[in-house]
Amino acid sequence: xxxxxxxxxxxxxxxxxxxxxxxxxxxxxxxxxxxxxxxxxxxxxxxxxxxxxxxxxxxxxxxxxxxxxxxxxxxxxxxxxxxxxxxxxxxxxxxxxxxxxxxxxxxxxxxxxxxxxxxxxxxxxxxxxxxxxxxxxxxxxxxxxxxxxxxxxxxxxxxxxxxxxxxxxxxxxxxxxxxxxxxxxxxxxxxxxxxxxxxxxxxxxxxxx
Numbered sequence: 001x002x003x004x005x006x007x008x009x010x011x012x013x014x015x016x017x018x019x020x021x022x023x024x025x026x027x028x029x030x031x032x033x034x035x036x037x038x039x040x041x042x043x044x045x046x047x048x049x050x051x052x053x054x055x056x057x058x059x060x061x062x063x064x065x066x067x068x069x070x071x072x073x074x075x076x077x078x079x080x081x082x083x084x085x086x087x088x089x090x091x092x093x094x095x096x097x098x099x100x101x102x103x104x105x106x107x108x109x110x111x112x113x114x115x116x117x118x119x120x121x122x123x124x125x126x127x128x129x130x131x132x133x134x135x136x137x138x139x140x141x142x143x144x145x146x147x148x149x150x151x152x153x154x155x156x157x158x159x160x161x162x163x164x165x166x167x168x169x170x171x172x173x174x175x176x177x178x179x180x181x182x183x184x185x186x187x188x189x190x191x192x193x194x195x196x197x198x199x200x201x202x203x204x205x206x207x208x209x
Contacts, residue, residue: 003040003074009050009102014190017052017105022205024070029201036072049074054097056169057109058084058116062198065109069203077103083116083165084108085135086172095179098189105189106173106180109203110166111196117162118152139165159195166193166206 012020027033054077055065065071065078077097079090097103110117119129120136139161140150146157170193174181183189193206 003072004050004052006050006102009052009104012052012104014104014187017103018190018192018205021053021069021071021105021107021203025068025201025203027070028068033070034072049101051076051097051101051103053077053105053107054079054094054103055107055109056081056084056086056090056094057107057196058082058111058114060111060114060198063109063111063196068109068196068201077101082129082132083114083120083136084110084169085116085132085165086169086176087135088176091173091177091180094173095177098183099179103189106191107194108166108169108173108191109194109196110162112159112162112198113155114158114162117158117165121150121158121161122152136161136165139168142168163193163195163206166195169193 051074055069056079057063057065059080059082065076069076077093079093081090094106098106116133117136120133121140124130124133142164143150143157143161145160146154150157152158170191173191174184180189180191184191194203195206196203
């Protein structure tokens with residue numbers, strides 16, 4: 001599998017970028033991953049990188065984007081933070097990825113059985129983690145379907161909050177970044193959400209923006 005060159009990145013459309021990730025995820029869950037020479041890719045990317053997508057995901061040890069989507073060195077930007085929440089530094093990183101470095105797609109990737117979501121649902125208090133979990137609280141407020149057991153032990157509830165949290169993160173990125181909003185308007189890039197199932201390895205993509 002070849003390392004992406006500048007001309008490859010330029011010619012990839014946002015829709016093609018989505019398909020590259022979908023196809024990679026299918027290889028992952030079927031255990032048909034490409035056989036890559038990673039040391040060769042180290043050498044090939046030493047002078048530059050041309051990732052086709054930027055993925056904002058959780059720090060959960062079960063959710064490394066490169067493995068989930070079967071991508072090699074230099075293929076994607078990977079931004080990881082508990083609960084795949086958004087702050088100014090993350091938005092700046094996404095602006096770099098798309099405006100400066102040429103990526104065609106942003107994916108906000110949450111996952112099932114998320115510890116950060118559980119912590120927010122249970123109102124966990126722990127140092128700086130408390131203020132991070134506060135950024136998930138709007139998703140809890142918007143979740144209206146569960147009337148009982150609205151806590152971290154109810155996985156169906158937790159996963160529904162996770163879905164809402166992904167959509168909120170997407171909207172925050174669009175609302176707070178005029179640069180990315182313009183790129184989306186121009187159809188130069190797309191931003192999509194996805195939920196990774198930690199039990200099956202499959203990513204369910206949401207509606208595209």
